[in-house]
Amino acid sequence: MKIIEGGVCAAKGFKAGAMRCGIRKSQTKKDLAMILSDCECNAAAVYTTNRVKAAPILLTKEHLANGKARAVIVNSGNANACAPFGMENARREAAAAARALGVEAEDVIVASTGVIGQTLNVEAIEEHAGSMEMKYDNSMTAAEAIMTTDTKVKTIAVEFEAGGTVCHMGGICKGSGMIHPNMGTMLAFITTDCAITAEQMQKALLDEARITFNRVTVDGDTSTNDMCALLSNGMAGNAEIAAEGADYTAFREALHVITEDLARKIAGDGEGASKLMTCSVSGAADEETAERLAKSICSSSLVKAAMFGSDANWGRVLCAMGYSGTPFDTEAVTVEFASKEGCVAVCEQGRGLDFDEDLAKRILSQEEVEIRVTLKEGGGAVTCWGCDLTYDYVKINGDYRS
Numbered sequence: 001m002k003i004i005e006g007g008v009c010a011a012k013g014f015k016a017g018a019m020r021c022g023i024r025k026s027q028t029k030k031d032l033a034m035i036l037s038d039c040e041c042n043a044a045a046v047y048t049t050n051r052v053k054a055a056p057i058l059l060t061k062e063h064l065a066n067g068k069a070r071a072v073i074v075n076s077g078n079a080n081a082c083a084p085f086g087m088e089n090a091r092r093e094a095a096a097a098a099r100a101l102g103v104e105a106e107d108v109i110v111a112s113t114g115v116i117g118q119t120l121n122v123e124a125i126e127e128h129a130g131s132m133e134m135k136y137d138n139s140m141t142a143a144e145a146i147m148t149t150d151t152k153v154k155t156i157a158v159e160f161e162a163g164g165t166v167c168h169m170g171g172i173c174k175g176s177g178m179i180h181p182n183m184g185t186m187l188a189f190i191t192t193d194c195a196i197t198a199e200q201m202q203k204a205l206l207d208e209a210r211i212t213f214n215r216v217t218v219d220g221d222t223s224t225n226d227m228c229a230l231l232s233n234g235m236a237g238n239a240e241i242a243a244e245g246a247d248y249t250a251f252r253e254a255l256h257v258i259t260e261d262l263a264r265k266i267a268g269d270g271e272g273a274s275k276l277m278t279c280s281v282s283g284a285a286d287e288e289t290a291e292r293l294a295k296s297i298c299s300s301s302l303v304k305a306a307m308f309g310s311d312a313n314w315g316r317v318l319c320a321m322g323y324s325g326t327p328f329d330t331e332a333v334t335v336e337f338a339s340k341e342g343c344v345a346v347c348e349q350g351r352g353l354d355f356d357e358d359l360a361k362r363i364l365s366q367e368e369v370e371i372r373v374t375l376k377e378g379g380g381a382v383t384c385w386g387c388d389l390t391y392d393y394v395k396i397n398g399d400y401r402s
Contacts, residue, residue, distance in 0.1 A: 001160040001254060007139025010157035010170035011193035012235040013038035016138040018145035021128035023121050024077035024114075030145035032125060035072040035189060036101050036134055041231040043069035043109070044202035046209045048226035054081030055090040056110040057227060063094070063106050067198030069231055070107040072189055073097035073129070074146045076174070080112040080120040081224040089122040096122075100129040109229050111187050113148055113174060116224060143172035146187055150174050154265040160194075160254040162247040165238035167194035171258045173228075175216075175266035186213065186266055188228040190258055195234030196241040196251055204252050205230050212259040215291070215384040216267045217299050230255075264385055268368075273387035277307050278370045284380030289326050291382045296324035297371060298386035307369060308388035312337055312360035314346040317371060334374040339366035 009016055018033040020026075043064050047057050063069065073093055080086055080093075090110050098105040112120065143153045157170030175186030196204075209228060234240065241247045268276035279297045284290035297303055300320035306313040314335045321328065335347035341363045344355050363369065 001158055001257065004157045004159045004168070006137070006157045006168070007143060007155040007170045007172050008035055008189055008191045009136055009139040011168040011191045011233070013193060013233050014191045015134045015136045016142040017132040017134040018138070018141040019128060019132050022124040023075050030141070031075060031077045032129065032132070033074045033142040033145035034097055034101065034129070034132060034134065035142060035191065036103070037070050037191070037231060037233045039233050039235065040068055040070050040107070041233045042067055042196065042198040042201055043229065043231050044198055044205045045109070045227060045229040046205055048224060050224050050226070052082065052224045054079050054112060054225040055083070055086030056080055056093075056112045057225065059087065059090040059094065060109050060111070060227065060229070063109065067202075068107060069109050069229075070103045071097055071101050072109040072111065072229065072231075074111040074113070074187060074189070075120070075125060076146050076148050077114040078112060078118055078120045079114045079116045079225050081116045083117055084119045089120045092122045093120070093125050096126045096129040100132060101134070111225070111227050111229075113146065113187055113225055139170065139172060146172070146174045148174060150269055152265065152269045154262055154269070156258055156261045158254050158257050160250055162194050162236075162238045162241065162250050165236050167192065167236040167238060167254075169194065169254045169258055171262055173262045173266065175269075186226055186228070188213070188262055190228070190230045190255070192230070192232045193234065193236040194232060194241070194251055195236065195238050196232050200241055200243070200248060201230050201232060204248070204255055208252065208255050208259045212256070212263040215295070215382065216263045217295060217384070217386050267385035267387050274367070274390055275307055275388040276368045277304070277386045277388060278368070278383060279373070279386065280370065280381070280383045281373045281375070282381040283375035283377060284328065284382075285378040286380040287382060288380070289328065290380035291384070292324045292326040293321050293328065293373065294382050294384040296320045297373070298384045301389055303371075304386065304389035307364060308390050310361050310364035312344070312346055312355070312357065312364060314352070317373065318347065318350070321373070328375055329377060332376045336372040337363050338370040338372060339363045339368060341366055
C-alpha cells in the first residue's frame with residue numbers, strides 16, 4: 001500500500017466539482033460540492049448517534065436502503081437541521097443534483113453542514129447546480145467547498161492490491177467543531193474502485209469508524225449532521241469481495257489508513273486548536289476500559305487547557321480517568337508526556353515523580369503532543385485523538401451565526 005494524490009478522484013471513474021451558489025454569507029467561499037461515479041456504486045454509510053438528525057441524514061438513509069448510490073451532493077453554510085421544510089428541501093437538493101448529473105434522485109447521497117435551525121436556500125442550489133463543472137482531478141476543490149470553520153483541507157488517497165489487482169481509495173472530510181463520539185462531528189466521503197459488496201463495505205465501515213472517527217473529540221458536542229459515506233464502483237476490475245479473507249483484509253487496511261488519517265486531521269484542526277493531542281492507554285483490563293479512560297482524558301477541558309499552556313499538570317489526567325465511570329487500579333498508573341522533543345515520565349504507581357520541568361515544557365510546546373497512560377491490568381490498548389482548548393474556541397463559537 002502507498003499514499004497517492006487524488007482524494008475522492010483517485011479511484012477510477014470518479015469526478016468531482018464545486019462552486020459558490022450563495023448559501024454562505026461569504027462572497028468568495030465555495031459552498032456546494034458534488035461527486036459522481038461513471039457507473040452505479042455499492043454504497044454504505046454511518047451516521048450521527050444524536051437523536052436529533054438533520055433532514056439530509058434521514059433522506060440519505062432512505063436512498064441507501066438498497067445499498068446503491070451514484071452521486072453525492074454537499075452544501076456548506078446551512079445544516080438543514082431542525083429547519084422549516086427540512087425534508088422537502090433535502091429532496092429538492094437531491095433532485096437538483098440528479099438533473100445536473102443525469103442520475104436518479106434516489107441514487108444521490110445528500111449532506112449538509114453549517115448553522116442549525118435556518119431554512120436552506122435550496123433555490124440557490126437548484127439555480128446553480130446545473131452549471132457545476134465536474135472533473136476527474138477536482139477532489140481538492142470539492143474538499144474546500146465542504147469546509148465550515150475548518151482551517152485546513154482534509155484529504156488522502158491510497159493505492160493497494162486486492163486479488164492481485166491494483167485498486168485505489170480516497171477520501172475527503174470536514175470537521176472542526178461540535179466534535180465528539182459517536183461520530184465526531186464530520187462529513188466524510190470515501191470512494192474506491194475496488195469491487196466489494198455493500199454488505200462487506202458496511203461491515204468494514206462500521207468497524208473502522210468505531211476505532212477512528214469515534215475516537216476523536218474536540219469539544220464534547222455531537223452534531224446532528226454527522227455522516228461518513230463509502231462508495232465502490234468496482235472499476236478496478238478485481239473479483240468482487242463478498243466475504244472475509246485476504247482481499248477483505250487488504251480492503252480493511254486501506255480503509256483504516258483513510259479513516260485514521262482523516263480522524264487525526266479533524267482533531268488537529270479543532271476549532272481554535274493549536275495542537276493535536278493523542279492519548280494512548282495501554283495495559284487496561286480490556287479495550288472498552290482503555291477507550292473510556294482515553295476518551296475521558298481527551299474530553300477534559302482542564303487537560304486540554306493544560307496542553308494549550310504546555311503545562312505538565314499530570315494530576316488533571318488522573319482526575320479525568322477517575323471520573324470516567326470505569327474501574328481501574330489507581331495505584332498502578334504511569335503517565336508520560338511525549339512529542340518529537342522526547343518523552344518525560346511524570347507519574348508512576350499513581351504518584352508524582354520528580355521530572356525536568358523545562359524538558360516537559362519543550363515536549364508539550366510542539367504541534368503534536370502525546371499523553372501516554374500505562375496500567376497493569378491486562379491487554380486493553382486504545383488511542384484517541386483530541387486537541388488543546390484555546391481562547392479562539394470561544395471566539396469562534398461566540399458569534400458562529402454571524
